[in-house]
Amino acid sequence: MEVETETEVEVEIDTEEIQVQLNRGKKRVRHEHKWKKNIRKKKRARGEEYVSTTGDIMHAKKFQPVECSCPLKCSSKIDCERQAVLNQKFYALGDWSLQNAFLYGQVKVSSIRHRYTKSAQSRRQQSKFYYLGNSNGEDVRVCKEFF
Numbered sequence: 001m002e003v004e005t006e007t008e009v010e011v012e013i014d015t016e017e018i019q020v021q022l023n024r025g026k027k028r029v030r031h032e033h034k035w036k037k038n039i040r041k042k043k044r045a046r047g048e049e050y051v052s053t054t055g056d057i058m059h060a061k062k063f064q065p066v067e068c069s070c071p072l073k074c075s076s077k078i079d080c081e082r083q084a085v086l087n088q089k090f091y092a093l094g095d096w097s098l099q100n101a102f103l104y105g106q107v108k109v110s111s112i113r114h115r116y117t118k119s120a121q122s123r124r125q126q127s128k129f130y131y132l133g134n135s136n137g138e139d140v141r142v143c144k145e146f147f
């Protein structure tokens with residue numbers, strides 16, 4: 001029987017990388033490109049300026065209040081100030097998975113089945129409802145554009 005020998009992988013380590021590993025107590029060695037990717041991911045998640053894979057500088061996200069003209073009158077429920085607070089909170093999470101979890105929690109999906117069709121599968125519709133917390137801590141429904 002043949003036993004597969006473990007192949008050794010040469011990894012370039014820079015001091016910054018070691019520092020982070022010490023801080024986090026992780027023993028796993030990460031490749032430099034992966035490390036850079038992580039920085040990029042973090043910066044992007046925080047809405048900070050970062051350099052994209054193509055070398056373009058992506059400028060820091062600036063907060064812009066949303067004005068929509070839908071029947072829900074979103075901007076009257078969530079005013080400019082509240083929008084800024086929510087925006088700040090969102091970027092302060094600084095992590096994709098946390099942000100996604102946050103967004104996921106704010107969207108309510110309901111499926112509507114149309115009774116009069118032969119194939120229910122093809123006609124099933126999913127409606128998404130978007131909610132944002134107002135300054136009283138209540139979740140109010142807003143349109144997709146506003147969300």
Ligand SMILES: [Zn+2]
Nearest residue numbers: 068070074143
């Ligand atoms: Zn709206």
